[in-house]
Amino acid sequence: MCALPLRRLAPSAPPAPSGTATPSGGHVVRAKQSFGEFVEGYRGRLRHLFEERASCDALNAERGLPPFVLERMREVDPLSVYIPEAHGGRGGSIREGLAVLEETGYHSLALTLLVGINGGLFLQPVAKYGCDGLQSRTFGGFLRHKRLGGLMITEPDYGSDALSMKTSWRATGHDTCQIEGSKHWGGLTGWADYWLVTARPRASDGNLRRDVDFFVADQNAPGQTIEVEALYPNLGLRMLPYGLNRVSIEVPESSRLNPETTGVKMMLDVLHRSRLQFPGMGMGYLRRMLDEAVAHCRGRFVGGQPLLDYDQVRGRIARLQAAVTNCAALCLDTSENAGVDLDLSNESLKANAFKTTVSDWMQEASQSLLQLVGGNGY
Numbered sequence: 227m228c229a230l231p232l233r234r235l236a237p238s239a240p241p242a243p244s245g246t247a248t249p250s251g252g253h254v255v256r257a258k259q260s261f262g263e264f265v266e267g268y269r270g271r272l273r274h275l276f277e278e279r280a281s282c283d284a285l286n287a288e289r290g291l292p293p294f295v296l297e298r299m300r301e302v303d304p305l306s307v308y309i310p311e312a313h314g315g316r317g318g319s320i321r322e323g324l325a326v327l328e329e330t331g332y333h334s335l336a337l338t339l340l341v342g343i344n345g346g347l348f349l350q351p352v353a354k355y356g357c358d359g360l361q362s363r364t365f366g367g368f369l370r371h372k373r374l375g376g377l378m379i380t381e382p383d384y385g386s387d388a389l390s391m392k393t394s395w396r397a398t399g400h401d402t403c404q405i406e407g408s409k410h411w412g413g414l415t416g417w418a419d420y421w422l423v424t425a426r427p428r429a430s431d432g433n434l435r436r437d438v439d440f441f442v443a444d445q446n447a448p449g450q451t452i453e454v455e456a457l458y459p460n461l462g463l464r465m466l467p468y469g470l471n472r473v474s475i476e477v478p479e480s481s482r483l484n485p486e487t488t489g490v491k492m493m494l495d496v497l498h499r500s501r502l503q504f505p506g507m508g509m510g511y512l513r514r515m516l517d518e519a520v521a522h523c524r525g526r527f528v529g530g531q532p533l534l535d536y537d538q539v540r541g542r543i544a545r546l547q548a549a550v551t552n553c554a555a556l557c558l559d560t561s562e563n564a565g566v567d568l569d570l571s572n573e574s575l576k577a578n579a580f581k582t583t584v585s586d587w588m589q590e591a592s593q594s595l596l597q598l599v600g601g602n603g604y
Contacts (some may be wrong), residue, residue, distance in 0.1 A: 261322055268302045269329050275299065276333040285334070291465045295337070300372040304330065304341060308349035313365040318353055321561040324506035328557075331510025336465035338507045340374075343413045346500035348375030348422050352442065354566050355483035355492060360442060364420055367444075373419035378409035378452075379493075382470065388424065388493065393473060394434055395425040395441065403482060405441060407473045409452075415469035416454045419445050422483075423452075423473060424493065438493050440483040449476045491571040498570040498577035502563075505556035508584035512553050515591040515603070516546045522599045533598070542594045549587040556580055 259267075275295055276285070285292060307322040309315020316322060323345055331338035352364055352375075367373040384390045393407025405425050412421070421443045426434045443450045457469040485492035520543060523533035533539045560580070564570060570577070595603040 258316075261316075261325070264307075264316070265325055265329060268304055268326065271298060271302045272329060272333040285465065289464045290467070291336075291340075297372075299337070303369070303372075305344050305349065305368055308345040308353070309365045309368065310353055310361070313361055314369050315365065318350070318566055320503070320565050324503060324509070324557050324561055327503065327506030328510040328513070331507050332514045333510075334465070335507075335511055336463045338510060339413065339463060340466060342500070342503065342507055343377065344368075344375055346503050347377035347496065348420065350499060350566055351377075351422060351440065351483060351492075351496045354495075355440070355485060356442070357480055357484065359480050363444070364442060367419060371419075374414060374417055375420035375422065376412050376414040376418035377422045377424075378412040378471065378473070379424045380409060380411045382408055382410050388438065389436065389490070391424065391426060391438070392434070393423070393425040394428040395439060396428045397479070398476065401479045402476050403441060403479055404476045405443075405473055408455075408471065409473055410470040411458075411468050412471060413466055413468060415457065415467045415471060417467060421445070421452055423475075425473075436490075438489040440489070440492065440496075441477050442481045442483075443473075443475050443477055444481075451475070486569070491569075494571040494574065495569055498573045499564050499566070501577035501581040502560045502570065502573070504581045504584050505553050505560060508588050509550070509553045509557055511588055512546070512550045512591050515595050516543075516550055518603055519543060519546055519595050519598050522603075539598065542598060546591055546594055549591055553584060553587060556584065 275298055279294070280292070285295065304326045306315045307326050308318055311317045327338050327342055327345075330341050349365075349368070352361060356364070364375070368375070379388050379391070380386065381391050381393060383392070391407070393405065393409065395403050395405045398404050405423060407425060409423070412418075423441050423443050424438050425441065426436075426438055428434055443452060445451050452475060453472040455470045455472050457467055460466075460468045483492065520534070523539055523543065526533045528536075534543070592603075
């Protein structure tokens with residue numbers, strides 16, 4: 227393991243935009259744009275950042291995310307689609323969340339993962355299971371101060387075997403909970419202002435119970451800072467940091483999420499909803515693959531005719547088009563059947579199939595673009 231420098235700007239709270247007011251309860255009330263206007267503004271901002279201000283190659287050359295990218299992206303506030311209207315957001319519509327993921331993925335795979343982590347693995351769980359006070363604090367931090375959140379489940383010795391996690395918590399008797407343990411491979415390690423930390427309750431005899439609880443840790447609050455012990459030289463998504471974290475914190479009892487039945491079912495509901503939204507991330511990526519492939523094959527002439535006239539090339543283009551069409555169908559299914567109000571704890575087969583299938587389409591599309599374009603593709 228080697229620690230690597232990170233680059234991320236923690237922007238100060240911007241001035242309130244025109245038509246915005248802050249009521250006595252502290253929630254941000256935003257002038258409601260139509261979703262079409264909202265997406266068009268976000269699309270234009272991404273185009274400016276990744277096509278005019280910098281290129282994907284330049285942004286991926288170093289680890290971390292250049293400060294101007296995150297700062298300028300958050301001015302449009304794409305994460306507001308995951309926040310309920312009562313707390314100043316756009317309402318938490320799954321359909322809007324998928325559209326934001328698609329627009330982001332068209333320009334940056336790493337950035338769409340950042341949006342997905344914040345939306346599906348932090349904001350949606352807090353919106354569904356957090357008490358009103360917790361929601362007010364955290365959603366206000368996102369909207370007013372442009373903060374970020376992440377999820378910590380995986381542990382060094384247990385990987386994806388979440389039910390064997392050793393991170394534990396106990397009530398202190400002072401309306402707080404003490405959490406101890408280690409977590410790793412949490413996306414946005416060292417960046418997130420809020421962490422949704424999973425831990426098992428420790429009984430009075432010292433044994434760990436089988437259930438799992440979720441707590442929100444505010445990195446800017448005394449006693450809640452999670453220590454980063456090491457950063458990983460992860461391959462691929464170089465913009466986002468992953469690492470090993472030491473958890474030794476004390477959080478208010480109100481920071482604990484409230485499951486409808488058990489903590490295990492709550493965890494499954496959260497993970498399955500996140501995986502069912504994976505087609506949103508894949509959709510933008512696949513559209514980008516298709517657009518680049520078609521543009522190149524129309525303009526590249528070999529033997530006196532464009533590449534697009536060759537049968538083998540047409541076959542690859544057809545497979546790319548099929549992947550886009552199929553992914554759109556999964557997005558439609560998710561938009562209709564994965565709302566935050568639904569219990570998805572029993573949807574393991576469907577959720578894992580969605581994520582696996584879309585991942586395969588993305589990998590196959592990458593191979594096709596590499597064959598058609600060479601080393602210059604997205």
